[in-house]
Amino acid sequence: MELNSAIPEGSVQDKWGNHLEHVKLVGPNNRPSYDVIVVGSGLAGASAASSLAAQGYNVHCFCFQDTPRRAHSIAAQGGINAAKNYREDGDTIYRLFYDTQKGGDFRAREANVYRLAQLSTRIIDQATAQGVPFAREYGGHLANRSFGGVLVSRTFYCRGQTGQQLLLGAYQSMQRQIFDGKLTMHPRTELQDIVTIDGRARGIVVRDLVTGEIKSHAADAVVLASGGYGNVYFKSTNAINSNVTAAWRAHRRGAAFANPSYIQIHPTCIPVSGNFQCKLTLMSESLRNDGRVWVPKQKGDTRAPSQIPESERYYYLEEKYPSFGNLVPRDVASRNAKLVCDDGFGVEGSDSRAVYLDFKDAISRQGKDVISEKYGNLFDMYEEITAQNPYQSPFKIYPAVHYCMGGLWVDYNLMTNIPGLYAVGEANFSDHGANRLGASSLMQCLADGYFVLPQTIGNYLHDIFRDKVGTDHPAFRQHEADAKDRIDRLMSIGGSQTPLSLHRKLGDIVWEHCGMARNGEGLKSAIDQIAEVRDEFWNDLHIPGGADGVNQSLERAGRVADFIELADLMCHDALDRDESCGCHFREEHQTPEGEVVRNDEKFSNVSAWEFKGEGQAHVKHCEPIEYDLLKPMTRSYK
Amino acid sequence: MISLTLHVWRQKGPEVRGSFETYRMKDVDPEISFLEMMDLLNEQLAGDGKVPVVFDSDCREGICGSCSMVVNGRPHGPGEACTTCQVRMRQFNDGDELWIEPFRARAFPLVRDLMVNRSALDRVIESGGYISVHSGPKPEPNSIPISHPVAEEAMDAAECIGCGACVAACPNASAMLFTSAKVHHLNLLPQGQPEAKSRVLNMVHKMDEERFGACTNLAECQDACPKDISIRFISAMNRDYQLAALVDPIKRKGTLESQ
Amino acid sequence: MRLLRFYQSSVGKKVVVAVTGAIMIGFLLAHVWGNLHVYFGAEEINDYSVWLRTFLSEIFGYGGLLWVIRAIIGGALVLHVITIFLLIRQNRAARPVGYKKTSHRRRIVVGSTMALSGILILCFIVFHILQFTTGTIHPTTFHVDPSNGLGVVYINLYEAFQVWWIAGIYVGAMALIGIHIYHGAWSMFQSIGMNNQDRNGTFRAVAVVLSIGLFLGFASVPVLFWTDVLPPPAEHDIAVQMPIDESATAGGENDQWN
Numbered sequence A: 001m002e003l004n005s006a007i008p009e010g011s012v013q014d015k016w017g018n019h020l021e022h023v024k025l026v027g028p029n030n031r032p033s034y035d036v037i038v039v040g041s042g043l044a045g046a047s048a049a050s051s052l053a054a055q056g057y058n059v060h061c062f063c064f065q066d067t068p069r070r071a072h073s074i075a076a077q078g079g080i081n082a083a084k085n086y087r088e089d090g091d092t093i094y095r096l097f098y099d100t101q102k103g104g105d106f107r108a109r110e111a112n113v114y115r116l117a118q119l120s121t122r123i124i125d126q127a128t129a130q131g132v133p134f135a136r137e138y139g140g141h142l143a144n145r146s147f148g149g150v151l152v153s154r155t156f157y158c159r160g161q162t163g164q165q166l167l168l169g170a171y172q173s174m175q176r177q178i179f180d181g182k183l184t185m186h187p188r189t190e191l192q193d194i195v196t197i198d199g200r201a202r203g204i205v206v207r208d209l210v211t212g213e214i215k216s217h218a219a220d221a222v223v224l225a226s227g228g229y230g231n232v233y234f235k236s237t238n239a240i241n242s243n244v245t246a247a248w249r250a251h252r253r254g255a256a257f258a259n260p261s262y263i264q265i266h267p268t269c270i271p272v273s274g275n276f277q278c279k280l281t282l283m284s285e286s287l288r289n290d291g292r293v294w295v296p297k298q299k300g301d302t303r304a305p306s307q308i309p310e311s312e313r314y315y316y317l318e319e320k321y322p323s324f325g326n327l328v329p330r331d332v333a334s335r336n337a338k339l340v341c342d343d344g345f346g347v348e349g350s351d352s353r354a355v356y357l358d359f360k361d362a363i364s365r366q367g368k369d370v371i372s373e374k375y376g377n378l379f380d381m382y383e384e385i386t387a388q389n390p391y392q393s394p395f396k397i398y399p400a401v402h403y404c405m406g407g408l409w410v411d412y413n414l415m416t417n418i419p420g421l422y423a424v425g426e427a428n429f430s431d432h433g434a435n436r437l438g439a440s441s442l443m444q445c446l447a448d449g450y451f452v453l454p455q456t457i458g459n460y461l462h463d464i465f466r467d468k469v470g471t472d473h474p475a476f477r478q479h480e481a482d483a484k485d486r487i488d489r490l491m492s493i494g495g496s497q498t499p500l501s502l503h504r505k506l507g508d509i510v511w512e513h514c515g516m517a518r519n520g521e522g523l524k525s526a527i528d529q530i531a532e533v534r535d536e537f538w539n540d541l542h543i544p545g546g547a548d549g550v551n552q553s554l555e556r557a558g559r560v561a562d563f564i565e566l567a568d569l570m571c572h573d574a575l576d577r578d579e580s581c582g583c584h585f586r587e588e589h590q591t592p593e594g595e596v597v598r599n600d601e602k603f604s605n606v607s608a609w610e611f612k613g614e615g616q617a618h619v620k621h622c623e624p625i626e627y628d629l630l631k632p633m634t635r636s637y638k
Numbered sequence B: 001m002i003s004l005t006l007h008v009w010r011q012k013g014p015e016v017r018g019s020f021e022t023y024r025m026k027d028v029d030p031e032i033s034f035l036e037m038m039d040l041l042n043e044q045l046a047g048d049g050k051v052p053v054v055f056d057s058d059c060r061e062g063i064c065g066s067c068s069m070v071v072n073g074r075p076h077g078p079g080e081a082c083t084t085c086q087v088r089m090r091q092f093n094d095g096d097e098l099w100i101e102p103f104r105a106r107a108f109p110l111v112r113d114l115m116v117n118r119s120a121l122d123r124v125i126e127s128g129g130y131i132s133v134h135s136g137p138k139p140e141p142n143s144i145p146i147s148h149p150v151a152e153e154a155m156d157a158a159e160c161i162g163c164g165a166c167v168a169a170c171p172n173a174s175a176m177l178f179t180s181a182k183v184h185h186l187n188l189l190p191q192g193q194p195e196a197k198s199r200v201l202n203m204v205h206k207m208d209e210e211r212f213g214a215c216t217n218l219a220e221c222q223d224a225c226p227k228d229i230s231i232r233f234i235s236a237m238n239r240d241y242q243l244a245a246l247v248d249p250i251k252r253k254g255t256l257e258s259q
Numbered sequence C: 001m002r003l004l005r006f007y008q009s010s011v012g013k014k015v016v017v018a019v020t021g022a023i024m025i026g027f028l029l030a031h032v033w034g035n036l037h038v039y040f041g042a043e044e045i046n047d048y049s050v051w052l053r054t055f056l057s058e059i060f061g062y063g064g065l066l067w068v069i070r071a072i073i074g075g076a077l078v079l080h081v082i083t084i085f086l087l088i089r090q091n092r093a094a095r096p097v098g099y100k101k102t103s104h105r106r107r108i109v110v111g112s113t114m115a116l117s118g119i120l121i122l123c124f125i126v127f128h129i130l131q132f133t134t135g136t137i138h139p140t141t142f143h144v145d146p147s148n149g150l151g152v153v154y155i156n157l158y159e160a161f162q163v164w165w166i167a168g169i170y171v172g173a174m175a176l177i178g179i180h181i182y183h184g185a186w187s188m189f190q191s192i193g194m195n196n197q198d199r200n201g202t203f204r205a206v207a208v209v210l211s212i213g214l215f216l217g218f219a220s221v222p223v224l225f226w227t228d229v230l231p232p233p234a235e236h237d238i239a240v241q242m243p244i245d246e247s248a249t250a251g252g253e254n255d256q257w258n
């Protein structure tokens, strides 16, 4: 397998500009004769599909929800970054690049990160023009808030529903293209396989989730915008149907999977309660702008938080990281919450796996009304779920799985190593290194979809002018038969465990050993345990109902089957990366205070894994990371 | 722990007759969510060799608008301004009897059990619920200031999650709340002005074409809305519609002969 | 064509319902004002009846203006009812399968029974015109003044409202009108797009005042006649009595109630 990152010539700052000047294009008169498939209608998919359709390509978009507007991006709360420097507080494109690269612990590709920072400002312009109602100040100008890991205020937001508003903007643009007949939407349709012919992506095989029918679609290029795979942990902040299937099927057809073990654990989530929970709820990180994180200094303190005097509270983030305080990056905040709870300082309830996030000071300083305008819906949401009022007593929070930095390997044009197969948004690995800063996923998804892909896809399409295959090609029949076989196999196991119970089993193993902290022993044992789950799955699975028509158990079973394979690769990747970096915390590599210790000599690279066949070990390929603009340094938020 | 009796609407498909089936659930943890309770029910049914209940859900935190059940006659069930997935079992008492039905409207054909097809709402948006822009360069957002209250009001309307509870709650299965929220959001903003007139005309006409009912101003929709969208947007849309339909000139060309 | 397209839409229909409703409310206000003349004695109300026909007769001729107004109100009523019929048909069709369980949070009986109260009002209007205007139905004797061919208002009212069930029908019908307007008058502002969060309180108050005011104004007349608070007509007023079948042709010209 060859990984050619196709990074253009020139200085990091000039690469994107140079590239645009030399990239090949398809003329407007020829675009309608190209079919492009976009799998996924989240921010990345919807923005890509609508932009490509507006350019004139003939676009088909797929999602498993009943309408594209329900894609998981809708749940993003806090905001989106852009280096607009509206506050004149020292923000520049370079600084956004710097923050992202440092936040990612120097494990991302510089050229991509710099391009992202350059495009960030245009996203805000684009969204505003679409009617996205960003928060405004009284003077009528756009408002900003700050997010973790940075020293400037560059996050734009729509109350606590930024993802929703941005997605609706993109969704509406899609609906417009649908009206014009340039875009065809296929909702309630799940990708089953990628069709490759002569090493090129030529189409997809899907299952109609309403009729159960297996169908094929041919195209000149296939774009995967299928989101992240955090649900491998079973309990996560992702929507419950988010899955790795699309990416994994591509991987099995030859696409390299990069850095699968880079998983972000979000520090401010509602702690687990009860043992039948299957979904965790995130409270936007923006809460850390005004809330203060603490635990009682005394272990097992059973007093109500309001009874604990100031002197007996341990504001561990403020004390350990005086310059960033409560706004340290997510990995640092999460790890520290885990540490204090491991040491027995966790607060009452939820098995003592929770810390306080306190707004008392903020409320007395700014008044309840101001706090309520900024965070009202988050406060309400918390109260709805826990029946506790955070205006009166502090939030209880604990980290939960949130985002996958890893994903399909892509080059600078966002194409995977399979020609004609692209990956955008959370589904690719590109821009966040080993840890993502808050409010930068929305930025990346939209940059990919509105501005990068539409300008780079022509480079490939131009080369395959009028070279078409239809779904009557035997490869499609073959792939369809494979998909049917797999479903028949799942349906015919006839065991006793439901997909949900096996999913939970798998999730517990991955969380325990490949979660916030990992070590060699644990990972090895996880690999064994995952193999056992895999055996159980293929021998003792029970799927009620039939394969015709709606069968949500079958849908989950297909997803869990892929999660099991992914979990195995994640553990191998985590074991192989014998260093700590960003979210990947190997207990063997830490400072005495518990900070991350990188090994740049050996691991300043991307691990891209190649699928070698059923039951065979994956093979690792390394893409070295070059540091032209910013030399790696020890990441400090003190 | 509480025990419940559930009467759940079961229907294999749009063409088949449906009916209520009664299930008993024991030892339900009051802290779990309503949909987690439904998951448990499905685990129980699978264990008994029965077919699980089909229902839509995804985000499970009240923002995607997937979940769509009517519980004891109320779309999304008990609770103020929340979706089914946000309802916690602590809202119910031991021994309660629950009737669980799908959203019912001609415009929402049933798919299976509690799952319905709400694509009519997409088609309403398709007919005009957008601002037409390409991905090219745009004016600097601060060059068109929008006052704080106006931005907030646009956001109030834009918060709609498209779940269709308004349609389910309305005695006439009307989609006026949904449609007006989008019309108002876009027609309020300066960016939405160029298409404001055609937007309201096309969206209202599409809404009728999709066979939703008309509004009788009973505000059931507003009470059922998980996002507290107000019927004041309906009034605003009614005004926009009249101006666009009756006042705005149709012919934009031609000269006038003098008398 | 533009109007037709407007009327075809559900929003346009609602506007038509609202505007015709507003016209009828305007009429009711005028009507109640007329009725209240009875408090000032038989002279007053009988003269009012004549004034209605002579007012602006230079322009419209005797009774001309009255016909114009009747046409407008009758037209509004017809349009109101036809449009409501079309809307109800659309609304019924929009939910072919209903719910097993229903539960309404705030929905008040008034709002959801507009069609019912409306139909009863329609029946009442027919009865009312047949009774006092044309005299076709005349449970009590119908008096006509031979000098101008008009029904003698005061006597006719007095005698009719001595019968308990006639008074009852009138009071009941007025209650229905009050109920209909209680929702309708607020709904009207919402439908024509005048409502917003600042005005809603006012519009709701206007609707309450209108509905209670109209009810009290109208219903007081039968109640006060029946309880004899209003005096019986003087002897000479009852002097003339026309044969009933002639009165029908004589004009149907007593219009206090129409």
Ligand SMILES: Cc1cc2nc3c(=O)[nH]c(=O)nc-3n(C[C@H](O)[C@H](O)[C@H](O)COP(=O)(O)OP(=O)(O)OC[C@H]3O[C@@H](n4cnc5c(N)ncnc54)[C@H](O)[C@@H]3O)c2cc1C
Binding pocket: A039, A040, A041, A042, A043, A044, A045, A062, A063, A064, A065, A068, A071, A072, A073, A074, A075, A076, A077, A078, A079, A080, A162, A163, A189, A190, A191, A192, A225, A226, A227, A228, A237, A238, A239, A242, A243, A245, A246, A282, A402, A403, A424, A425, A426, A427, A438, A439, A440, A441, A442, A443, A445
């Ligand atoms: C609770 C929460 C809050 C967040 N808040 C923020 C924030 O404030 N700021 C920020 O920058 N980021 C935030 N994020 C991260 C961000 O929301 C996501 O990373 C981003 O939305 C991913 O978008 P996407 O377009 O890549 O994929 P998604 O939005 O996940 O969309 C995936 C799409 O792919 C489709 N799909 C998937 N698999 C298949 C298949 N097999 N067949 C067919 N279709 C398929 C789905 O139907 C869906 O349409 C948050 C994430 C969570 C969970």
Ligand code: HEM
Binding pocket: B215, B216, B217, C014, C015, C017, C018, C019, C020, C021, C022, C024, C025, C028, C077, C080, C081, C084, C114, C115, C116, C117, C118, C119, C121, C122, C180, C181, C183, C184, C185, C187, C188, C189, C191, C192
């Ligand atoms: C004669 C038979 C009548 C029938 C069948 C009838 C029926 C109805 C119905 C069903 C509505 C719909 C309510 C809604 O959509 O909110 C309505 C509205 C209304 N009616 Fe009537 N009605 C009648 C007579 C009257 C009369 C005599 C008046 C005069 C006062 C009147 C005034 C109104 C008003 C003001 C509305 C509100 C319009 C709106 O909602 O925009 N109606 N009527």
Ligand code: FES
Binding pocket: B056, B057, B058, B059, B060, B061, B062, B063, B064, B065, B066, B067, B083, B084, B085, B086
């Ligand atoms: S599942 Fe998303 S709103 Fe209920």
